[in-house]
Amino acid sequence: MEGNLQTIHLAVKGKVAYITLNRPKSLNAMNVLMMNELDHCFKHVRKDKSIKIVILQGKSENFSAGGDIKEMLQIDGEQEFYSVMDKIHSIIMTFYRLPQVTLAAVDGAAAGLGLSLALAADYVICSQEAKIAMNFIGIGLIPDGGGHFFMEERIGTNKAKQLIWEGKTMDALQAMHIGLIDETVEDLSEAIDHRITLWLEKPLLAMSRTKEIYTELNREKLQKTLELEKQAQWLVRRSKDHREGIQAFVEKRRPMFKGE
Template sequence: MTVSNQYETIKLHKDGKVARVHLNRPQSLNALDARLMEELLAALKEVKHDPTISLLILTGEGKGFSSGGDIKSMLSLSGEEQFSRIMDTISELVMTLYSMPKVVLTGIHGAAAGLGLSLALASDYILCEEDSKLAMNFIGIALIPDGGSHFLLQERLGTHKAKRLIWNGKVFEGQEALMKGLVDEAIPSGKLEEGIARYTKQVLSAPTKAMLKTKEVYVELNKERLQHALDLEKEGQWLMRQTSDHQEGIRAFVEKRRPEFKGE
C-alpha cells in the first residue's frame, strides 16, 4: 500500500488496483471548503491518470461523509469573481469524478448533505449505512442545488421526482434513500467497511475493461448535458445569492432558528 502525504484535507491510499480517498476535515463533518475541494480535485486527477487503478473508493473521516459546502467559508466570498472561481472548481471536481475512467464507489456513513451528496451522486455505486442521513437541502437557505445535482438526480429519479426532492429538502435515512433510488445499497449501521470490501472483491473479479468501456459510452452520451447543468447552476446560484430569502436563510442558519421566507 502507498500513502500520499502531500494533502492536508484528504487522505489518498493506493493498494494494488484500488485507490481510496478519504475526505479529512472531521472537525467540520468534512464540510467542503476551497482547500478541500482543490486537494480533492488534485487527488482525483492523480488517480485518473494512474493506469494501475481500476476502482476508486470515496469515503469520509470521522462521524460522517460530508455535511456539504462550508457555509462559513461561503459567507466570506466577497464578490462575483470569488464566487465564480469556487463554482468553476466545483464544476471541474464533479466532471472529473463523473467521467473518471475507473469504477467509482462512494461509501456513506452519517451525513451526506448538499454538495456532499452531489459528489456521491457523481459516482457509479453508492453504498450507505442504514442510519445515514442524506439530504439535498439547499432549499433551506433559499439556494438551488449545485455540483451537477439537477442532472445527477434527474438521471437517478426522473425529472418530477428530482424536482420534488429538491423542493422538499427532506432528510432520508439509508433504507428510505434506497427505496427512493438515491443509493444503490443500504447496509446495517457499522458495517460500511464490510460492504466496501464485498463490492471491491466483486469489481476486481469482474472484466473491468468491459465495465469501463460501458461507462465511457455513457459519459460520452451525457457529459455535454452535465456541463450544461453545471453552467446553469452557476448562473442560477449567483442570482439566488442576491435574494432576500437567501439572506434570511443565512441569518436563520446562524441564529439556529426556522427561516421566514417571503418568496423574494
C-alpha cells in the same frame, strides 16, 4: 502523492485507490482548500492506469456535510464566486468521468454538495446510520455540483424537483427505496470489501468502456447543468430569501421566506 495533502487522504492498495475526505471536525464540509486538493487528487488518480477501482469516503463517521457555509459566506464578489463554482465543476466532471469504476461509501451526513459528489459515483453504498439531504432550499439556494443532473438521472425529473423543493433529510433506507442510492448496509467497511471483490472478479476493462459510453453521452448535459447551476446560484445568493435563510440558520429558527 499519498500523505501530502491536508484535507484529503489518498491510499492506493493494489488496483484500488481509497480517497478519504479528511476534515472530521467540520463533518468533512468542503472548503476551498479541500476543493483544490480533491480536484488535484482526482486528476492524479485519473492518470494512474494501474488503478481500476476508486473508493470515495469520509473520515470519522461522516461523508460530507456539503460546502463549508462559513467560508462560502466570506466569498467576496462575482469573480471570486465564479472561481469557486468553476472549481466545483472541475471536481464533479473529473470524478464523474474517471475511467475507473467508482464507489461512494456514505456514513453519517451526505448533504448538499456532499450528496452531489456522492451521486457522481457509479455506485453508492450507505450505512444504515447515514443521513441524506439535498437541503439547499433551507437557506434559499439551489443544488450545485450537478445535483440537478444526478438526481434526475437516478429518480426522474418530477421526483428530483419535489425532493429539492422539500429539502428534507432522509435515512438510508428511504433514499434506497426511491432509488437515490444503490445499497444500504449494516457494516459499511465489510460492504466495501465485498463490492471490491465482486468487481475485481469482473472484466473491468469492459466495465470501464460501458461507463465511458454513458459518460460521453451525458457529458454535454452535465456541463450545461453545472453552468446553469452556477448562474442560478449567483442570482439566488443575492436574494432576500437567501439572506433570511442564512439569518434563520444562524439564529436557529424557522426562516420566513417571501419569494423575493
